[in-house]
Amino acid sequence: MDASETEQRILRAALTVFERDGFLGARMQVIADEAGISKAALHYHFRNKEKLFDRIFDDYTARIIPLVGSWDDGTDDWRGQVRRFVKELMHLFSESSLLFMAQELHRDPKKLEPRMQQRRKAPNRFVDWYGHLRSKGLVRNTDPHAVLTAMQSLCAYPSMNPRMLAGAMRMNKQEYGRFMASYPDHVADMLIRIMEK
Amino acid sequence: MDASETEQRILRAALTVFERDGFLGARMQVIADEAGISKAALHYHFRNKEKLFDRIFDDYTARIIPLVGSWDDGTDDWRGQVRRFVKELMHLFSESSLLFMAQELHRDPKKLEPRMQQRRKAPNRFVDWYGHLRSKGLVRNTDPHAVLTAMQSLCAYPSMNPRMLAGAMRMNKQEYGRFMASYPDHVADMLIRIMEK
DNA sequence: AAGCGATCTGACCAAATGGTCAAACCAAAT
DNA sequence: ATTTGGTTTGACCATTTGGTCAGATCGCTT
Known part of the structure; x- marks a missing residue:
């Protein structure tokens, strides 16, 4: 599978799960399931939960900043x-x-x-x-x-x-x-x- | 220690921790520490995390309802x-x-x-x-x-x-x-x- | 088809977590 | 002093969690 496509699916899934459960409540396995890949593959693309969250956070602010x-x-x-x-x-x-x-x-x-x-x-x-x-x-x-x-x-x-x-x-x-x-x-x-x- | 006093300390501690970490992120040990008692004592007063959260939730709504x-x-x-x-x-x-x-x-x-x-x-x-x-x-x-x-x-x-x-x-x-x-x-x-x- | 680098997976691990329990503690009643 | 009931605790357990790793698989180049 194309790497960037997988990344997009991960980011979509992660946004959903982080939004619902928060950083502490979010489970890497749940994000992986939501993205339709294995937990290990998730860790391959984003080394750990914090790096993944930071990316979500930055992408989100990047959408707001130009607007405000x-x-x-x-x-x-x-x-x-x-x-x-x-x-x-x-x-x-x-x-x-x-x-x-x-x-x-x-x-x-x-x-x-x-x-x-x-x-x-x-x-x-x-x-x-x-x-x-x-x-x-x-x-x-x-x-x-x-x-x-x-x-x-x-x-x-x-x-x-x-x-x-x-x-x-x-x-x-x-x-x-x-x-x-x-x-x-x-x-x-x-x-x-x-x-x- | 008086039971109702301990309960109050637990409720104060739990509100702080639930507020900061959410239900999933909150740790019973952290709440116990914050209240200055053992985790087992915490479970003695509130059987489990859900019961404790429900109590916090109800107490909070009870303060808002009359106002609105x-x-x-x-x-x-x-x-x-x-x-x-x-x-x-x-x-x-x-x-x-x-x-x-x-x-x-x-x-x-x-x-x-x-x-x-x-x-x-x-x-x-x-x-x-x-x-x-x-x-x-x-x-x-x-x-x-x-x-x-x-x-x-x-x-x-x-x-x-x-x-x-x-x-x-x-x-x-x-x-x-x-x-x-x-x-x-x-x-x-x-x-x-x-x-x- | 053979080789190669990127991507993916199941199995696994150490640490953390919610919850339990027998035993200890303590204040009040007898 | 002893009993009694509520309260507290450290030790413990089963399960879950983030993260790792060796090997499998895929897509592309030669």
Whole structure:
């Protein structure tokens, strides 16, 4: 079998299992089964569990990073940008939520924070962008960090904790799915209300 | 040693460890160490890991349930109620976040959903409350489920994923702590903006 | 077809894990 | 002082786990 194809199957399987069981709970045998190969073959491609997890972690962040930096100062249509951003981010989260990353970041911060701190020095695109809009008098004069936090919360949480949310709203899985289909529009509207003067 | 005191120490220790490592990752020996007793004594008080986890889970939900139902139709001061609710809920989450519950609900929905479905039949207090306000013309005419989802997201997420959030905002732990001290007020303000006409 | 390097596998191992148990400990009642 | 009941412990066990290894298999070149 082609090596890179096998790797892809492993990565898909590993994402599923890490997402469900976390790093400590994930079993190499389960990942191997899910990928349809032997445990030994799994260790051939990824020397150990940690290396495999790191790869999953990096691949995932690599998908998010370009998105969270995509704020354009060149246009005054900030509402359009908010709508686009929310739509894309929530689509990403609907495929694979942040849950396992949050869990692992909480369990072993030291291992993963170096990976995040590379970016510590770079400026935060959203904060700069908001400052720009504010200086042009387009948006409300408030702390952009609060807006950023709200944006991430609104986009990330529903996919991180769908069961509790569905339970709180007395929805079954189907009803919740239907609700979530229209929810990104709500989120964008709410964020616009939060930002506008 | 008093039995009930030992139990309390176990429960405190178990919450810490389950929160950090999840159900699968938690080690009975670690919980015993954290509680300052032997592993055998731990098993004497809680027959097995599942029974212990269930107790933690139930104790935690028992603290949340009364809060999320505390919406009072008797007054027109809905802004005050939002402020109080956000403050209390975020204080609870700052002590112990929803992360491990979300993780476990995701990993093994069948085990825990019966526990939640007891309440499936009861009406959702917030939705009713919002309908009341709407009929009195006090709040905006929008889907209360979206408002409820936003409220839970805004309150729960920052305590569930503080590291990533702090990283995104280029804050260290101290700066993030200071930010989070004032953030509940921001959340209340934003929710009020979302709800008002 | 013969050789070769990459890929895969079953069998295996040392360490860790949840859980058990007989024996020890301890405070209160007799 | 002795008994009694609840509580605690170290030693122990069966099973599971991440990881290794020698050899099999596959695909490609010569």
